[in-house]
Amino acid sequence: MSELLQTSGMDRTQVPRIEKHFRFQWEPAQDCYVLLYPEGMIKMNGSAGEILAVCDGERSIDDIIDLLQTKFPDAGDLADDILEFLTVAHEKRWIAVN
Amino acid sequence: MKSAGSQSTDRAAIGPPLWLLAELTYRCPLQCPYCSNPLDIANYGAELDTEHWLSVLTQARELGAAQLGFSGGEPLVRKDLEVLVESARSLGFYSNLITSGVGLSDQRVGALREAGLDHIQVSFQSSDSELNALLSGSHKAFEHKLAMARSVKAHGYPMVLNFVLHRHNIDQVDKILELCAQLNADYVELANTQYHGWALKNREALMPSEEQLGRAEAVTNAYRKQHGEAMKIYFVIPDYYEQRPKPCMNGWASMFLTVAPDGAALPCHSARDLPIAFPNVRDTPVRDIWYHSEPFNAYRGNDWMQEPCRSCPEKDIDFGGCRCQAYLLTGDARNADPVCDKSPHRERIDEALLQANHYRQEPSPMLFRNMANSRDLISSDTNSSDIITSDTAGD
Numbered sequence: 235m236s237e238l239l240q241t242s243g244m245d246r247t248q249v250p251r252i253e254k255h256f257r258f259q260w261e262p263a264q265d266c267y268v269l270l271y272p273e274g275m276i277k278m279n280g281s282a283g284e285i286l287a288v289c290d291g292e293r294s295i296d297d298i299i300d301l302l303q304t305k306f307p308d309a310g311d312l313a314d315d316i317l318e319f320l321t322v323a324h325e326k327r328w329i330a331v332n
Numbered sequence: 333m334k335s336a337g338s339q340s341t342d343r344a345a346i347g348p349p350l351w352l353l354a355e356l357t358y359r360c361p362l363q364c365p366y367c368s369n370p371l372d373i374a375n376y377g378a379e380l381d382t383e384h385w386l387s388v389l390t391q392a393r394e395l396g397a398a399q400l401g402f403s404g405g406e407p408l409v410r411k412d413l414e415v416l417v418e419s420a421r422s423l424g425f426y427s428n429l430i431t432s433g434v435g436l437s438d439q440r441v442g443a444l445r446e447a448g449l450d451h452i453q454v455s456f457q458s459s460d461s462e463l464n465a466l467l468s469g470s471h472k473a474f475e476h477k478l479a480m481a482r483s484v485k486a487h488g489y490p491m492v493l494n495f496v497l498h499r500h501n502i503d504q505v506d507k508i509l510e511l512c513a514q515l516n517a518d519y520v521e522l523a524n525t526q527y528h529g530w531a532l533k534n535r536e537a538l539m540p541s542e543e544q545l546g547r548a549e550a551v552t553n554a555y556r557k558q559h560g561e562a563m564k565i566y567f568v569i570p571d572y573y574e575q576r577p578k579p580c581m582n583g584w585a586s587m588f589l590t591v592a593p594d595g596a597a598l599p600c601h602s603a604r605d606l607p608i609a610f611p612n613v614r615d616t617p618v619r620d621i622w623y624h625s626e627p628f629n630a631y632r633g634n635d636w637m638q639e640p641c642r643s644c645p646e647k648d649i650d651f652g653g654c655r656c657q658a659y660l661l662t663g664d665a666r667n668a669d670p671v672c673d674k675s676p677h678r679e680r681i682d683e684a685l686l687q688a689n690h691y692r693q694e695p696s697p698m699l700f701r702n703m704a705n706s707r708d709l710i711s712s713d714t715n716s717s718d719i720i721t722s723d724t725a726g727d
């Protein structure tokens with residue numbers, strides 16, 4: 235896991251936000267979050283949606299981990315899963331970081 | 333679009349229409365011979381007015397549609413486009429404008445952005461202005477398109493450039509990609525013509541040879557290898573050159589809804605090729621059309637299939653292909669799409685390919701898409717004794 239992060243150069247102080255050509259929103263009819271882009275739509279599964287929903291361009295990855303850990307106290311240690319997902323999301327250019 | 337659309341015929345399991353294509357008008361200043369509009373565009377009456385369209389948008393969004401395409405014809409000829417875009421944005425649609433760029437100005441690109449449009453796709457006929465003029469029937473079109481593509485980018489939209497490929501421009505894929513890179517495109521669609529509507533009429537003139545196709549694919553792959561993913565390139569081959577049909581519309585009425593200019597609701601923008609009377613949004617709620625109308629349920633799921641599809645293990649992958657292509661080439665929409673090499677009608681596809689791969693001295697003639705030609709086709713089609721003089725004033 236940590237190797238993955240190093241290769242993509244992400245660290246936990248970075249602040250992710252939805253990449254500008256995507257729109258992220260909740261779709262009641264599909265009962266999930268989606269990412270919309272030119273003529274396309276990606277459905278997010280439950281945890282992916284919860285993570286992207288708090289990538290607001292202000293919270294750092296550390297903040298995001300804390301927030302979700304508090305929101306889902308019974309889920310065990312979430313840090314690795316969150317980092318892994320954000321790395322993938324960054325590679326797919328769903329999110330940008332600064 | 334990715335989704336786990338259910339394919340069961342159980343009505344409770346019918347998924348919502350996720351995609352709405354609003355064909356605002358059949359009017360268009362260009363005359364592309366590969367246009368996918370129906371041949372009888374001159375036959376359809378008044379366009380839906382603004383109120384109708386606003387209601388269609390609201391109803392479709394309530395059912396779950398999230399992606400919205402404004403197309404045509406040329407959607408820019410509708411003066412109320414900005415109003416519709418604004419409403420689409422406030423309803424929560426991601427809206428795409430599919431345009432030739434004719435009728436666009438830098439000012440309108442900005443106004444549409446302000447109204448909440450998410451994306452403009454500019455279609456090109458080729459990378460070369462002369463060929464472009466020949467194919468679109470307009471000389472000024474090309475320079476203007478370039479200017480509009482730049483304007484789209486400058487206003488902060490993602491830039492998607494679309495090139496419809498065919499026999500006369502497919503050898504220019506290298507130049508096309510160069511042009512796209514110059515324009516800083518984010519996405520490029522090199523979409524070979526699909527043979528519906530006017531394109532089918534002009535198939536002989538448009539179908540590339542296998543050699544042309546192979547070269548174009550090789551050029552595209554080499555470009556990708558050299559330049560990476562910064563500009564994302566989609567290359568769509570003509571399905572005639574495949575052994576399996578495309579999973580058309582991801583299955584009939586599984587997620588796509590088209591509303592034609594006159595209000596006819598269609599499960600696919602080519603469905604007017606079929607001899608079916610489609611319901612109209614003027615007199616039927618979109619919900620009823622989607623879930624309960626006969627045409628929308630006609631080819632849902634796979635109970636309607638005949639052999640070879642019925643017992644085929646791949647029927648949930650390609651849904652038997654395209655109903656329109658099955659009808660147009662075999663006479664029965666329930667047949668397998670003849671592109672499939674299990675289809676007993678595959679020879680109809682092979683004949684067209686044989687023709688495409690034959691050396692020709694003279695280029696085959698093309699019929700340009702315009703209202704006058706449409707009226708001629710309608711009059712020669714419906715009743716040969718009924719002579720209608722074609723109106724050459726043109727639209």
Ligand code: SF4
Pocket residue numbers: 360361362363364366367368369404405406432701
């Ligand atoms: S394909 Fe060409 S003729 Fe047809 S609607 Fe588009 S721009 Fe007009």
Ligand code: SF4
Pocket residue numbers: 576577640641642644645646647648650651652653668669672673674675
């Ligand atoms: S037989 Fe029908 S279902 Fe099977 S691959 Fe061919 S078109 Fe698809």
